[in-house]
Amino acid sequence: MSSSTSTTGRRIVVLGAGYAGLSAAKGAGRHRTVTLVAPEERLLHRIRQHEAAAGRGRDWPALGDLARGRRIEHLRARAVEIDPDGHKVLLDDGTTLGYDTLVHALGSRTAWHGVPGAVEHAHPVERAAEVRRLIREADHPGTLAVVGGGATGIELATELAEAHPGWTVRIVAAGQVGGIYSPKGRAHIRRVLDRLGVAVHEDATVTEVTPDGLRTTAGPVEADLTVWAASMEPHPLAAEAGLAVDGRGRALVDDHLRSLSHPDIHVIGDAAAVTVPGVGTLRMGCATALPQGRYVGRLLAGRTSKPFSFRYTAQCLSLGRRDGLLQLVHADDSMKPTVLTGTAGRLVKAGIVGAVLSALK
Numbered sequence: 006m007s008s009s010t011s012t013t014g015r016r017i018v019v020l021g022a023g024y025a026g027l028s029a030a031k032g033a034g035r036h037r038t039v040t041l042v043a044p045e046e047r048l049l050h051r052i053r054q055h056e057a058a059a060g061r062g063r064d065w066p067a068l069g070d071l072a073r074g075r076r077i078e079h080l081r082a083r084a085v086e087i088d089p090d091g092h093k094v095l096l097d098d099g100t101t102l103g104y105d106t107l108v109h110a111l112g113s114r115t116a117w118h119g120v121p122g123a124v125e126h127a128h129p130v131e132r133a134a135e136v137r138r139l140i141r142e143a144d145h146p147g148t149l150a151v152v153g154g155g156a157t158g159i160e161l162a163t164e165l166a167e168a169h170p171g172w173t174v175r176i177v178a179a180g181q182v183g184g185i186y187s188p189k190g191r192a193h194i195r196r197v198l199d200r201l202g203v204a205v206h207e208d209a210t211v212t213e214v215t216p217d218g219l220r221t222t223a224g225p226v227e228a229d230l231t232v233w234a235a236s237m238e239p240h241p242l243a244a245e246a247g248l249a250v251d252g253r254g255r256a257l258v259d260d261h262l263r264s265l266s267h268p269d270i271h272v273i274g275d276a277a278a279v280t281v282p283g284v285g286t287l288r289m290g291c292a293t294a295l296p297q298g299r300y301v302g303r304l305l306a307g308r309t310s311k312p313f314s315f316r317y318t319a320q321c322l323s324l325g326r327r328d329g330l331l332q333l334v335h336a337d338d339s340m341k342p343t344v345l346t347g348t349a350g351r352l353v354k355a356g357i358v359g360a361v362l363s364a365l366k
């Protein structure tokens with residue numbers, strides 16, 4: 006595409022084709038023409054990245070196929086700057102795109118928390134292909150440390166241990182592994198980690214990453230390969246553009262998911278701090294990004310004018326290919342005592358992941 010500035014017409018530009026951006030573009034694209042900006046050719050199916058890291062992934066559908074039948078033009082580029090006053094977005098190929106309505110759905114990325122050596126020596130979960138290659142190319146099985154005791158770290162550690170039984174897998178957490186889940190949920194996660202031979206290092210805040218492992222507040226942890234899944238931070242472009250953001254850099258939005266400071270910009274998914282009465286500020290997650298994208302798609306297509314609403318019902322985890330956990334939660338995401346584990350948990354998780362893909366088709 007040549008360099009141009011287009012500001013004519015009611016132009017909708019969606020930045021990001023993750024769960025939030027793609028579903029917003031598809032909803033709006035039923036009746037409106039949408040320009041969708043995202044660098045990838047195929048769906049970035051982040052909730053399967055732990056499988057890809059373990060060498061079990063497959064190719065996900067092409068965005069062109071997922072957008073078929075809708076008035077969507079996909080530009081394979083990255084947004085590098087948003088000019089909210091000029092209603093323009095600058096792309097990395099030099100194009101300037103004008104918009105009347107902008108949907109910012111740029112998601113999140115690994116947060117390194119300034120830990121010395123982390124950027125140099127650890128591999129972020131989103132570079133799953135790199136982790137897969139390093140395991141495949143290793144002369145002999147070694148030791149692999151997964152940093153992060155939340156959902157992503159647990160899914161990664163169990164998947165890697167199951168797929169590569171010759172490797173010693175360690176999970177390293179600043180607090181308790183799976184600390185947010187109910188006692189039954191935590192106990193099940195621990196049983197599966199033990200069964201798969203994963204060494205658990207708790208209350209071990211990482212203070213440095215070195216080529217041969219980690220220094221932590223609980224002592225050194227040896228590792229040939231470190232995968233970082235400690236936490237995520239929102240894409241910085243909203244803050245850089247001067248949109249009102251919270252302390253973590255997530256854009257503050259109203260009940261129609263419009264930026265509080267720039268109402269012609271919708272911000273959705275991990276990049277937004279969405280607060281729902283009675284529920285609180287939503288956590289980053291596919292489970293929250295997808296409904297936000299669908300809502301904004303309906304809003305832009307003129308199919309709703311109601312405020313965004315949302316209730317949590319469950320959290321689910323895959324624990325390798327043979328086990329899983331479904332943790333029931335209250336509407337505000339606090340834990341209920343009830344869990345489904347083992348094959349039942351795995352099947353429900355697989356069903357939910359399948360439903361996510363169906364929702365994007």
Ligand SMILES: Cc1cc2nc3c(=O)[nH]c(=O)nc-3n(C[C@H](O)[C@H](O)[C@H](O)COP(=O)(O)OP(=O)(O)OC[C@H]3O[C@@H](n4cnc5c(N)ncnc54)[C@H](O)[C@@H]3O)c2cc1C
Nearest residue numbers: 021022023024025051052083084112274275290291292294
């Ligand atoms: C291994 C793993 C497992 C997970 N499991 C779960 C789970 O079970 N349940 C759950 O709820 N959540 C889960 N998550 C979290 C979930 O994946 C994210 O919260 C979700 O992907 C956020 O969706 P999003 O659409 O906001 O952003 P993303 O999915 O991050 O998509 C961002 C989009 O923006 C694009 N982009 C980035 N920068 C630019 C740029 N400069 N210009 C243009 N485009 C750009 C990207 O290419 C992408 O298309 C998991 C995450 C990981 C890593």
